[in-house]
Amino acid sequence: MNKQKRARIVTITLNPAVDQTLYFTQFHVGQVNRVGRERIDPAGKGINVAKVINSLGQDVAVSGFLGRENANIFEQFFQAQAIANHFIKVNGATRVNTKIVDEASGQVSEINFPGIHYGPSDLQELKNIIKQLAEESKLFVLSGSLPGGAPLDIFREFTEILKSYDCKVFLDTSGGALTEGIKAKPYAIKPNLDELKQLVGHSLDQEIDVLNAVETLISGGITKVVISLGEKGALVADGTQRLLVRPPNVKVSSTVGAGDALVAGLVYGEAQGMSLTEQARWATAVAAASVAQQGTQAGKLNDVEQLLPNVIIEEMRV
Ligand SMILES: Nc1ncnc2c1ncn2[C@@H]1O[C@H](COP(=O)(O)OP(=O)(O)O)[C@@H](O)[C@H]1O
Ligand SMILES: O=P(O)(O)OC[C@H]1O[C@](O)(COP(=O)(O)O)[C@@H](O)[C@@H]1O
Helix, strand or coil, rough: CCCCCCCEEEEHHHEEEEEEEECCCCCCCCCCCCCEEEEEECHHHHHHHHHHHHHCCEEEEEHHHHEEHHHHHHHHHHHHCCCEEEEEEEEECCEEEEEEECCCCCCEEECCCCCCCCCCHHHHHHHHHHHHHHHHCCCCEEEECECCCCCCCCHHHHHHHHHCCCCCEEEEHHHHHHHHHHHHCCCECEEEEHEEEEEEEHCCCHHHHHHHHHHHHHCCCEEEEEEEEEHHHHHEEEEEEEEECCCCCCCCCCCCCCCHHHHHHHHHHHCCCCCCHHHHHHHHHHHHHCCCCCCCCCCCCHHHHHHHCCCEEECCCC
């Protein structure tokens, strides 16, 4: 596979977060708990996607809204990683999301805040930046929850703008933002099973229910649909193929950012012109490498390459 840089990818995060990960030998609800160690990561969905793309050696730019008061945490990181920073600074501080890791059980509990508020002029400025970036970058990732006050159809509008510039949009959001966003028919989406259930509005108890939901989304005009299934892997589908992809065994350190890593692997594969099968293999290896890292750090390219042969891909009958 030729790993030359062919396209710059842009990720948009409207609601970034400083992830504070607290590790406990064992966490007891309702009792005094002493923190074993702490990690602080500049994070949020699109920023995590960018970290992973960057660690794979692909050119990436980031944009969205950052709170002015603690923007330096992000700015220093982007500078150190040579990630092109097009974030707009708005009043206030970016949220701090706390992740509680119980090392005995491996369970992670997440406490996510609603996030920052922005004003109408901030939104206009962001639209202008997106249009400028779309002149030269053709792969966009729109990720994460919406900050307070954002209209539910904001990703729909961004997708429509980006499609008018011939850009491919990978949309990874949830709830009403996903329901509205898919109306603009993004190129690809990556809900997890809970997000898919919410989207279709009913339970998905059997494999056939999930396949039917995927079918409906693809026939509705979305080119690639990826349903992430946690440690079980993912269902990766386009108009002709349905792939059940199972991850290699890794020692789990933090599953926070696993979904973002999967998205990063998919977009990386797209930028490299990979087939759906290769894209699914890379995305799954990239996600497994990220799960083996603490906090939301990206796995190394070398680790990803070693995991690639251990990804199991089964073609399902359509
Ligand atoms: N324990 C694990 N071991 C290896 N890979 C994992 C593990 N948990 C998750 N993954 C990978 O990360 C991907 C995304 O995880 P998932 O939890 O479904 O996403 P999200 O964070 O969006 O809910 C999965 O499709 C899988 O490839
Ligand atoms: O934008 P949301 O949905 O509030 O999620 C933000 C949180 O999700 C993360 O991006 C991790 O997401 P995933 O585990 O789904 O990959 C964290 O870094 C961040 O704190």
